[in-house]
Amino acid sequence: MSSPASVLPALSALGVRPAGLELPVRDALPALLAALDGPGTAVLCAPPGTGKTTLVPLALAARGLRVVVAEPRRIAARAAARRMAWLLGEPVGGRVGFTVRGERVVSRETVVEVVTTGVLLQRLQRDQELSGVDAVILDECHERHLDADTVAAFLLDVRETLRPGLRLVAASATTDAAGWAGLLGGAPVVEATGTAHPVEVVWAPPARPVRPPDGMRVDPALLGHVAAVVRRALAERPGDVLCFLPGVGEIARVAGLLSGVKGVDGVDAELLQVHGRAPASAQDAVLAGPAAGRRRVVLATAVAESSLTVPGVRVVVDAGLAREPRTDHARGLGALTTVRASRAAARQRAGRAGREAPGAVYRCWAEAEHARLPGFPAPEIRVADLTGFALQAAVWGDPAAAGLALLDPPPAGALAAARSVLAAIGAVDAAGRVTGRGTRMARLGLHPRLARALLDGAPLVGARRAAEVVALLSEEPPREYGDDLTAAWRTARRGGDGYPARWRREARRLAGQLREEGDGRERGPRDQRGQRGQRDQRDQRDQRDQRDQRDQRDQRDQRDQRDDSAGDPGAYDDVVAGTVVSLAFPERVARARGGGAFLMASGTGAEPAAGSRLGAAPWLAVAVADRPARAASARVRLAAVTGEETARAAAAHLLVTAEEVRWQDGDVVARSVERLGAVELTVRPLTAPDPALLRAALLDGLGREGPGALLHWSRGALELRARLDFLHRTAGAPWPDVSDPALLAGAENWLEPELSRARRRADLARIDAGQALRRLLPWSTGEAARLDELAPERLELPGGTRVRVEYGGEQPVVAAKVQQLFGVTSTPRIAGVPVLVHLLSPAGRPAAVTADLASFWQDGYRAVRAELRGRYPKHAWPEVPPGLTRE
Incomplete structure (x- = not known):
């Protein structure tokens, strides 16, 4: 096996700076390269800060390989590319480039390209051979994002069937090495020992118990404690502080506590925020490093957990929480929920403090609790909506995902629900095979629901408007934009913060893809691969022209917005937004039912926030909603005002007209109902209901209230029932069981013909139960004649008196x-x-x-x-x- 000394000259020849050559992962490079020269696969376990994300791809490139590095997040992809480009002493876009959704910085000289797993997934569907790529590194595979697991499965399929020479590395600091090694066919596990710098662990639990997270809610007392720990860390340790929090709302609250706006003196440090919705400029400012003499506090979500070095950070404060997706398949609702972070995530976060110098991590929980944390995050494939995964599997040619190499198989129920959605929107046929329409949807790089909204909405409201609304749904606007999608759309148009630029870029991308599909032809995978060369050339041309066209596009957007302002723009914006959202989520069209409450077509109640304009609308198209535990209704997070006509058109597959005859509120209700899912549109009484439905309703009423409550029971009928019950208990057959369950089970026998003539409760009340019961007597055996002998109504006493016999006990x-x-x-x-x-x-x-x-x-x-x-x-x-x- 070669030594590190034999690898370093090649890296030096590539132009890697001395700082890169000193990264600890260099000692593992010989073993890694040997594994890739042998079986062609490897699992690389390297602690944070050792250089696995930056030096390993360059080492492969130094051997003449073209490398693709897949990162789970856009911010990590950009940061990794910039770091590698810095190590080479050149700008991004030269030998190192990156591609994320809506942004590509590469050139003919690029030999290492960092992409998000979503981009790589699209690339694989477009070119299954992954032409021109020699090695793929799946970085931070421990996070178990659904796209990453899917990409890994597709790459293994490619290695097995098309390109056995394609090299594949699964890399992480905390991954399940044995599981990944087995998945990669017994791949060698290569470990890089040591970290860049030691990190001291400081346990800093709250002084008093705090409430555990509940849905999206985090106890404010915990956030106050986190802010206090940040202050403590600033006082006790040098350097910048990186604080991990579960979401944007928690970041804002802690920022308020630290800045002094919550009634406490602000900290003497610059406050920065890093999260998935932050603009690229804000993310770049964090990664640029601190100004001279000025300390920083960086408040971040899990986007800063992996593959990211924040210059100047010496201290990490970890709130110990994370957000994971959860899907309610029965109601069609998906949401994020707050959970305790895993031990693997805690190790990753702590590693951020030791990237440049010795550091410390303050963990806001007790040491005794640490061992009880889950070992790894829950794989998304177990808990997330699988509609996108199911479409990708169908396009790949394996609709059931039975032949895909996955660490965890998709849950059968979740996959069935996903395939049902795909069938409803025409993405797959009855056998689950992808249709031409489904292939078009997959090419858009959107969730299939949003792809359907874009394709079907563009002819109705215009390509640009449809793309803009879909971009709002795929790049959800900040919460401060409110729950009214139309108002959020207008806010994004006006600009003013970092979100609009990213939204415009995504809207342009989608509108451009619609223009490419303008001929309306539904191409299959073979057509797609045949156009690969043309598309690559077009991508390069678009990249060259992007800067020149930006000003023209901005001017055109402004002109279009002025045009939209003519007449009543607000009403038309509602029509557009309502149409697109209804197409994306037809089962979430909701009709008002009074008091600001709505009923969605799925059958789930929904309520907008108090005071929202949405509460006064007759119909809503709900884009985002979550249903807290134990809550009767879902909370509307984002929705558009719409109308019944739009709801009917978008959810046409849920529109049914049926005769409904049922027992309700103590009587038979017979009506003809037109429904949109669970929402009643029109109702009229039925004068001649189906006899079978009528009989079923009456029997249901008997079952609900019992025969004793609905039939006419004279004293003689009650006595007869008691006598028969006595004989059944003492003598058994042939004497009948007359308990409520038995009478209900045989009601169609002993209550005929009276039951056939009944139409409502009053008709049941006129049935003589005693006469009907006599039909149950064992007439065929002759035993019925002995009823008075075996269970007489009266006993005769010596003086001739006849006394009544009671049989109730x-x-x-x-x-x-x-x-x-x-x-x-x-x-x-x-x-x-x-x-x-x-x-x-x-x-x-x-x-x-x-x-x-x-x-x-x-x-x-x-x-x-x-x-x-x-x-x-x-x-x-x-x-x-x-x-x-x-x-």
Whole structure:
């Protein structure tokens, strides 16, 4: 095996500065190069700050290879390219370039290109052989983004079927090395030992317990504690501070606490913010380094977690939280949720403090909690919306994703839901195979829903307007723009912050792609590959002309905006925005139901923020909503005002007209309903409902309320039911089970023909339940004739009195006056069961209860006689009852 000394000359010949040659990863380069010369795959585990992102690609380029480095985020792609270009002493766009969505800085001399995984995914779909590329490095693969997992699977497929010589490296500081090595076919694991500089861990938990995160909500007490830890770090340590927070809202709150606007003195440091929505200029300012004599506090989301060196940072403050996607497939809602950061993420974040010098990380949780954190972030493929993944797999030729090499298989339910969406928008056929329309959607580099909105919306509202609204949906505007998409659109048009420039760039990209598809021909993958050379030339021409055309485009945008202002621009903007959002999310068109509440076609309630213009609209097209745990309705985050006509057109596949006959509010409701999903559009009563539906509704009512509540039960009917129940319990078959479940199960038998004639509750109330029950008697066996013998209604006593038998309990019960029972020396039995006898006074009041009359006459009667003969002296109270003798 070659030594580091044999690798460094090639890097020096490439022009790498001495600072790059000293990076710790250099010691692992010989083993890595040997692995790529052998099996062609490798897993590189290198701690943060060792140079895996910057020196390794240059080492491969020094051997004459053209390298593509895939990064999970745009900011990381730009930063990695700039760092490598600096190591070569040249600007980006020379031998090192980058491509992210909407921005490409490369040239003919480029040998190392840094791209986002989304860009690489599109490139693979356009050119499966990845022509001209010798090696691909999947950086920060531990983050398990869905695009990254998909790219890895496609690259392995390419190696196996088309280009076995394509070299592939999975690189990270904290990845599951064994899992990736197995996925890459037993690839060697190469480890770079040591970090650039040591990082001290300082445990800084809150003094008092804080509430755990709930959805997007983070306890303000924790954010206050994080701000306090930042102040502490500034006081205790030199250098800049990089503070990790879960989202933009938390960054803004902590920034307020540190700047003094929250009632506390501001810190003596420059406050900077880094997140995915920040403009490139703000991100570049952070990466440019501190001004002389001025300390900085950089508040960042996870975008600064990997492949990023923030100059001047010596301290990291970690709030210990992260945001992960969650999808409610039943309601069609997706959202981010706040979770505890994994141990792998914590290691990555801590590594940012040791990139340039010894540093420290302040962790805002207790050391004892650290071991209980998850080892790695949840793979997106397990928790995210899989619609985009399903389309990519279908375009690749594997709709079920069964042949893709994935660390985690897609959940069957989530994949089925995704394929259902694709079928609804015409992206796949009934067998799941991609259609020409689906191929066009995949080429747009958008979520399939947004691709559908762009393709179908452009003919309705114009390509430029459709592209602008779709760009708003794909590059969600800042929260301060509000929840009204139309108002956010106008704000973006006016400019004023960093978002509009990025939005305009994306809108132009989408409009340009629509122009390319202007002939309307739906090309398949083969057509796509056949046009690869032309498209590469067009990309280079567009890059050369981009700067010259920018001013002209800005002028055209301003002119178009002035034109849109004629007449009633607000109303037309609503029409445009509502149309595009409805096409993207047809199951989220929502109709007002009073009080500022809406019902979406999916069946989920939705509520805009209090005071929002959206609350007064008759219809909304909801673009972004989330449903907090235990909440009855979803919260509308972004929506457009729309109308019923637009909703009907966009969600035509959800439009049904049906006869509905059901039991509701205690009676049968029969109506003809036109529905848009769960939203009722028109309702009219049915005069002649389908008999089968009517019968089902009546049976449902019987099941809900019970036959005892709906039918007419006379005393005789109740007694008959009790007698039959007694015989079923004591004798069994053929005597029927007359419990509620049994009666409901056989209702169509014993309630006919009355059930066929019934139409409403009142008709059921007229059915004589006793007459209907007699249909259940065992007439065919002849046993029905023995009903009065086996379970008589009355018992005849010695004096000729007939007393009623009650069958409601475990034993039959009779009640008679003591004198009426003279001569009954033992307990009567019915069907072999002793009768429970209630002995009454001459006035009919209870005197005794027994199931053993013989014992009563021997023992209990004396006490009863003594008590009652004084009260009722006119009645006979013999000392020895008739029929008995005293010993």
